[in-house]
Structures are given as structure tokens and as C-alpha cells.
Amino acid sequence: MSKDKPYRVVVIGLGSMGMGAARSCIAAGLETCGIDVRQEALDELKEAGAVSVGRNGLAFASSLDAVLLLPVNADQCRQALFGPDGIAPHLRPGTPVMVSATVAADDARDLEARLKEQNLPMLDAPVSGGSVRAAKGEITVMAAGAPETFDKLGPLLDAISAKVFRIGTEIGQGSTVKIIHQLLAGVHIAVAAEAMALASRAGIPLQTLYNVVTNAAGNSWMFENRMQHVLDGDYTPHSSVDIFVKDLGLVVETGNALKFPIPIAAIAHSLFVNASNAGYGKRDDSAVIRNYSGIKLPGDPA
Amino acid sequence: MSKDKPYRVVVIGLGSMGMGAARSCIAAGLETCGIDVRQEALDELKEAGAVSVGRNGLAFASSLDAVLLLPVNADQCRQALFGPDGIAPHLRPGTPVMVSATVAADDARDLEARLKEQNLPMLDAPVSGGSVRAAKGEITVMAAGAPETFDKLGPLLDAISAKVFRIGTEIGQGSTVKIIHQLLAGVHIAVAAEAMALASRAGIPLQTLYNVVTNAAGNSWMFENRMQHVLDGDYTPHSSVDIFVKDLGLVVETGNALKFPIPIAAIAHSLFVNASNAGYGKRDDSAVIRNYSGIKLPGDPA
Numbered sequence: 001m002s003k004d005k006p007y008r009v010v011v012i013g014l015g016s017m018g019m020g021a022a023r024s025c026i027a028a029g030l031e032t033c034g035i036d037v038r039q040e041a042l043d044e045l046k047e048a049g050a051v052s053v054g055r056n057g058l059a060f061a062s063s064l065d066a067v068l069l070l071p072v073n074a075d076q077c078r079q080a081l082f083g084p085d086g087i088a089p090h091l092r093p094g095t096p097v098m099v100s101a102t103v104a105a106d107d108a109r110d111l112e113a114r115l116k117e118q119n120l121p122m123l124d125a126p127v128s129g130g131s132v133r134a135a136k137g138e139i140t141v142m143a144a145g146a147p148e149t150f151d152k153l154g155p156l157l158d159a160i161s162a163k164v165f166r167i168g169t170e171i172g173q174g175s176t177v178k179i180i181h182q183l184l185a186g187v188h189i190a191v192a193a194e195a196m197a198l199a200s201r202a203g204i205p206l207q208t209l210y211n212v213v214t215n216a217a218g219n220s221w222m223f224e225n226r227m228q229h230v231l232d233g234d235y236t237p238h239s240s241v242d243i244f245v246k247d248l249g250l251v252v253e254t255g256n257a258l259k260f261p262i263p264i265a266a267i268a269h270s271l272f273v274n275a276s277n278a279g280y281g282k283r284d285d286s287a288v289i290r291n292y293s294g295i296k297l298p299g300d301p302a
Numbered sequence: 303m304s305k306d307k308p309y310r311v312v313v314i315g316l317g318s319m320g321m322g323a324a325r326s327c328i329a330a331g332l333e334t335c336g337i338d339v340r341q342e343a344l345d346e347l348k349e350a351g352a353v354s355v356g357r358n359g360l361a362f363a364s365s366l367d368a369v370l371l372l373p374v375n376a377d378q379c380r381q382a383l384f385g386p387d388g389i390a391p392h393l394r395p396g397t398p399v400m401v402s403a404t405v406a407a408d409d410a411r412d413l414e415a416r417l418k419e420q421n422l423p424m425l426d427a428p429v430s431g432g433s434v435r436a437a438k439g440e441i442t443v444m445a446a447g448a449p450e451t452f453d454k455l456g457p458l459l460d461a462i463s464a465k466v467f468r469i470g471t472e473i474g475q476g477s478t479v480k481i482i483h484q485l486l487a488g489v490h491i492a493v494a495a496e497a498m499a500l501a502s503r504a505g506i507p508l509q510t511l512y513n514v515v516t517n518a519a520g521n522s523w524m525f526e527n528r529m530q531h532v533l534d535g536d537y538t539p540h541s542s543v544d545i546f547v548k549d550l551g552l553v554v555e556t557g558n559a560l561k562f563p564i565p566i567a568a569i570a571h572s573l574f575v576n577a578s579n580a581g582y583g584k585r586d587d588s589a590v591i592r593n594y595s596g597i598k599l600p601g602d603p604a
Contacts, residue, residue: 105504128518140518165514167506176504177514180497184520187493191566195482201562202407202478204469212467212479216430216442218486220522260503261594263569264493271565292563 006031007155008064010057012080012087013071013101014041016238017127020134021068021100021160023048027137028159033060035080035087061090066156067097070127073246074107082114093119096152100127100141102182104250105172106257112171121149124171126178127161128185130225131238138162142181144173179254182247183265186285188222189244190268193289196227200295206231226286233299235283242281244272244288308333309457310366312359314382314389315373315403316343318540319429322436323370323402323462325350329439330461335362337382337389363392368458369399372429375548376409384416395421398454402429402443404484406552407474408559414473423451426473428480429463430487432527433540440464444483446475481556484549485567490524491546492570495591498529502597508533528588535601537585544583546574546590 007030011022014036025032026049034045034053042053052060067087069077077099081088088097097120099111108124115122125143133139141157141164143150150157150166157164167173195218199209210231214224229235248269255262271288280287289297310333313324320336321343327334328351336347336355344355354362369389371379379401383390390399399422401413410426417424427445435441443459443466445452452459452468459466469475497520501511512533516526531537550571557564573590582589591599 128520130519140514142514142518163517165510165517167510167514173506177501177506177511180501180504180506180511181515181518181520183497183500184493184515184522184525187566188490188520188522191486191489191493194564194566195485198485198557198560198562198564199479199482201560202482202556204475204479204482208467208469209479209482212442212444212469213483213486215465215467216444216483217432217523217527218430218483218490220486220490220525221519223486223522225519254504255500258500258503260500260596262496262500263573264489264496264566267565267569294562 007066008033009066009068009156010035010060010064010087011068011070013069013076014038014045015070015072016131017134018070019045020131021070021139022050023135024137025156025159026050030155030159033057033064056085057087058085058090061087062092064091064095066153067091067095068156069097069099069101071101073101074103074111077101077103077111081111088115088118088120091120094121096121096123096149098123098125098153098156100125102126102178102247102250103175104179104253105175108172108175121146121152122171123149123153124174126174128178128181133162141165142167142174142177144168144170176254179247179250183251183262185222186244186248186251186272187264187268188220189226189285190271190288192220192223192227193286196230197289197292197295200297206298229284229286230289231298233297235287237282237284239285240282241272241275241285241287244285245276245281248272309368310335311368311370311458312337312362312366313370313372314359315371315378316340316347317372317374318433319436320372321347322433323372323441324352325437326439327458327461328352332457332461335359335366358387359389360387360392363389364394366393366397368455369393369397370458371399371401371403373403375403376405376413379403379405379413383413390417390420390422393422396423398423398425398451400425400427400455400458402427404428404480404549404552405477406481406555407477410474410477423448423454424473425451425455426476428476430480430483435464443467444469444476444479446470446472478556481549481552485553485564487524488546488550488553488574489566489570490522491528491587492573492590494522494525494529495588495593498532499591499594499597502599508600531586531588532591533600535599537589539584539586541587542584543574543577543587543589546587547578547583550574
């Protein structure tokens with residue numbers, strides 16, 4: 001690809017991460033298209049400077065240099081690629097597909113096999129960083145695939161990410177690293193909630209606990225980020241409880257498939273499931289603290 | 303206390319934290335004494351510039367301006383203060399006693415009551431930061447007590463700590479915050495080990511996982527610090543498995559006393575107990591990863 005020829009990319013799935021990634025592509029000067037089922041997301045991206053948006057990609061599929069898949073799960077990936085209006089059959093042979101949803105390693109391998117039938121190379125490339133870093137083009141990518149596929153996706157990777165970790169060449173390795181990352185992320189949120197809830201019950205001012213922990217060896221990225229939401233009494237979802245019902249569910253599946261014990265992750269998964277069952281599934285993942293009764297938290301009625 | 307009059311302090315318990323704190327006192331120009339049962343620790347501190355050391359403090363107790371207690375647990379605190387050679391009866395009335403061992407809130411209140419009988423004010427002042435920061439005079443202190451007691455301990459607090467959090471005036475609040483801090487610290491180590499063990503089983507290079515996690519939202523202070531020991535295959539104890547058998551044990555006791563559920567901490571406690579039972583009690587706390595069989599870790603025989 002020459003410097004003069006524009007590079008055209010589509011982002012499929014314009015949630016908080018996808019919208020941020022798409023905006024970063026526009027900011028980096030890529031010709032950017034967007035696909036989502038929600039009209040308001042399409043309008044927002046069009047407004048931001050997208051060259052084309054739609055509920056499917058039939059209008060622009062054959063003009064694309066790269067596809068970035070950022071829906072919620074593996075089923076949505078399959079639907080977007082191979083469903084009735086799926087984009088895969090309409091792409092030019094050789095167009096690289098970067099699969100960045102958090103999926104099981106088996107799902108990543110299944111997607112690769114089906115893409116290969118259509119001569120479409122895949123990067124198994126989950127991401128981390130949250131919506132704020134996505135909007136700044138500073139996603140962390142943990143990816144596995146052929147070196148040529150990394151090369152073909154170069155302009156897209158440059159546009160959206162601060163850091164690209166090359167895990168290996170085998171599809172499934174990127175997804176496995178992401179799932180293990182989510183094991184840590186999910187447990188850190190759940191245990192942060194456990195600690196803050198216990199402090200509340202013990203009569204310790206929560207802001208004081210927060211200040212101590214964030215200045216000491218008990219700190220985690222998630223404690224510092226998510227417990228601020230609890231202090232604010234603001235459970236507007238950045239990433240929801242149900243995301244960790246799904247992602248820690250993938251952790252449990254991975255442990256089962258390898259017959260490997262993951263006792264802490266299994267408990268944390270149950271806590272997110274319990275919070276979802278209590279009605280907090282669509283709230284911020286810090287709402288896992290709502291599992292604990294008999295305590296008063298910021299924002300609660302007096 | 304005038305600027306001209308020297309300030310004399312004793313550090314009781316010259317383990318990794320206590321030795322660092324005592325060295326920081328010397329570095330800050332305080333007249334520093336030391337008490338320990340181990341002769342080599344006494345020799346080391348004398349060499350470093352202590353004015354007096356001994357297996358008990360009878361020789362210098364009446365000359366002290368402050369006492370810093372840093373043994374392992376509440377029983378050792380009681381022994382050091384009120385045992386056969388205990389220092390409490392020999393202190394001048396009003397000498398402040400800073401209790402910095404990690405103890406239950408009930409134990410902190412019991413120690414205060416007994417010190418009060420001898421007109422000795424107490425600061426309930428657990429610490430965090432590890433031996434490296436202790437040696438630099440950069441301990442984090444989370445303390446509760448009367449404002450006058452904080453004032454009397456000013457030169458000592460300045461010498462050993464980078465940050466002093468005043469939790470409240472009620473004895474027990476400092477210990478409670480420390481215990482909740484240890485809930486987080488202990489769980490973060492145990493889940494770090496769980497994640498690294500799962501990665502090993504899944505064939506992910508551990509250094510790669512470490513690089514991804516420490517650059518992403520799944521990071522914790524403990525993951526970054528302790529999993530380096532696993533990568534190095536070096537389980538030389540900085541803080542041992544048995545410390546978390548004790549500290550997470552205090553977390554479980556605290557939950558029971560408040561009838562408050564702490565499911566994740568309870569599992570993590572069991573994992574440290576299991577590692578201790580398997581013979582790793584005196585090894586670095588990162589050796590909790592030895593709970594997982596069927597994996598090969600750095601340093602293991604080929």
C-alpha cells in the first residue's frame with residue numbers, strides 16, 4: 001500500500017470501545033466506515049466524519065482495506081461476518097479481519113477457519129483499556145496471528161492503539177491472554193467491592209479507605225478506577241456487570257476445558273451473576289457491591 | 303520537646319520492616335535503640351549506629367521518648383510490653399507507644415486498655431509498604447489515636463514514613479483499615495498466582511502475560527511486584543506465605559465478628575493455608591502459586 005492511497009477501514013460494533021476506536025481512525029486520517037444496529041450510533045459516527053455508515057456493510061464492503069470487529073461476543077461476530085447481511089462474502093480476498101471482541105479461544109479458532117474458506121486472514125486481537133483510552137487511540141491490543149496479517153493491519157493498529165503485544169502466531173493465543181486478563185480485572189473489581197463493603201460495615205469512612213489503599217501495596221488499577229464510582233454513588237455503566245458475567249464465564253469455561261482450578265475467579269463470577277440476578281446487570285460493574293446488604297453507600301437514601 | 307534535646311526511640315522487633323524503620327530513625331538523627339530476640343539483628347543495628355540494643359529494654363527504657371512496636375502479631379506485642387522482661391512498667395509516664403504490628407481491632411483495644419493503666423498513650427498505627435520502602439523511611443502509616451499522641455510521635459513518624467493517614471481518634475480504626483488493606487493485598491497475590499498458573503497451563507509465555515497485564519487494566523501493585531518473583535523463580539521470602547495465613551485469618555475473624563460475608567478473602571485465605579500445609583509457609587508469599595500442580599514454572603527442574 002502506497003502512502004498516497006487512502007486506507008479504508010470499517011468498525012463493526014459502535015459501543016463504547018468501538019466508537020472510540022472509530023473516532024481514533026478518523027483522527028488518524030483513515031477513511032472510516034461504521035456498522036451498528038443502533039441508528040443513533042451511526043448518526044454520531046457520521047457526524048464525527050465517517051465516510052459511510054449502515055446497519056450492514058454491503059454498500060462499501062468491496063472497497064475496504066481492513067475490518068475491525070468490536071461487538072460484544074462471539075455470536076455477534078459470527079452474525080456480522082456470516083449472517084444474512086454478513087460482510088465476509090463481500091470483502092475482497094485477502095482483506096484482513098481483526099477480531100477484537102472478547103471470545104473463547106475455541107471461538108477464535110472457529111472464526112478463523114470460516115474466514116479462511118473465503119481467503120480472509122484473521123488477527124485474534126482482543127483489546128483492553130476502557131472507553132476513555134479508546135477515544136484517545138490508546139487501546140492496548142494483545143494479538144496473535146501471522147506476521148503478514150499484522151503488517152496489513154498496520155495503519156489500523158497505529159490509529160487505535162498505544163501498545164500492541166504480539167502474543168504469538170497461533171489463533172486463540174490472543175483470546176486466551178485476554179481471558180486471563182479479564183480473570184484479574186473481574187476479580188479485582190469484585191474484591192474491591194468486598195473491601196469497601198466491609199469498611200462500610202466496620203464504620204470506616206470510605207474516602208479514607210480509598211486514600212489509604214490507592215497509596216499502598218493493596219492498590220489495583222480497578223480499585224482506583226471503579227471504587228471512585230462507588231464514592232460518587234454513580235453507577236452509570238462504563239462497562240456493565242453483565243460484561244463480567246460473560247467474561248468471567250469465559251474464564252470458568254477455559255478452566256474447565258483445561259481441567260485447571262480457578263477458585264477465586266469462580267467465586268467472583270458467582271458474585272457478578274448474583275448482582276445481575278438482583279437487577280444490576282446493566283449498571284456499572286462496580287454495582288457488584290450491591291450484593292452486600294445492611295450497609296449504607298454514597299448516594300443511598302438517608 | 304525542644305529542637306536541642308535529642309529524641310530517643312526504641313524499635314521493638316527488628317524484622318524486615320522493623321530494621322528498615324530503625325535505620326530510618328538513625329538516618330533522621332534520632333537516638334535509636336533496638337530490641338529483638340535474634341543476636342544477629344542486634345549486631346546489625348548496633349553496627350548501623352544504634353545507641354543501645356538488647357534482648358529487652360530495661361537498660362534504656364526510662365530514657366525513651368517513644369516506643370515503636372513492630373513484631374509479628376498481638377501476642378508478641380503483649381509479651382514485649384507486659385511479659386516478664388516487658389518494657390511498659392519501666393517507661394516514664396506519658397511515653398507514647400506506637401503499635402504497628404498487624405493485629406485485630408479487639409487486640410488493639412486490649413493493648414490500649416492495659417497501657418492506659420500505666421499512663422502510656424497508644425497510637426493504633428499499622429504500616430504498609432514492604433521492606434524496601436521501610437529502609438528508605440517511606441512507610442505508609444494508617445493510624446488512629448488522640449491528636450496529642452500523634453504530636454508526641456511526630457519525630458518518629460517523620461523519620462519512618464512518607465505518608466501518615468489519620469483514620470480517626472478511636473483505637474481499633476487503624477487496625478481495621480490495615481486488615482481491610484490486607485484483604486486486598488492477599489487476594490491480589492493469590493489471584494495473580496491463579497492467573498499466572500492458568501497461563502502456564504494454557505501455554506502462554508509468562509513474561510508475555512506479565513508485560514500485557516502490567517500495561518493494562520488488570521494490573522495490581524501486588525501482581526507487578528510478586529509475579530516478578532515467579533518469573534525469576536526466586537521464592538526468597540520478602541513477606542512469607544505464613545504472614546497471609548495470619549493476616550487473611552484476621553480478615554476472616556473480622557468478617558465473622560461483624561457477621562459480614564467476605565467470600566473472596568475466605569477462598570484466598572484457604573489457598574495460603576493450603577500452600578503453608580504443603581511446606582511453603584516460610585517461602586515468599588508468591589509461592590502460593592505452588593498450589594497448582596501439572597505446570598512448569600521458571601526455576602523448576604527441566
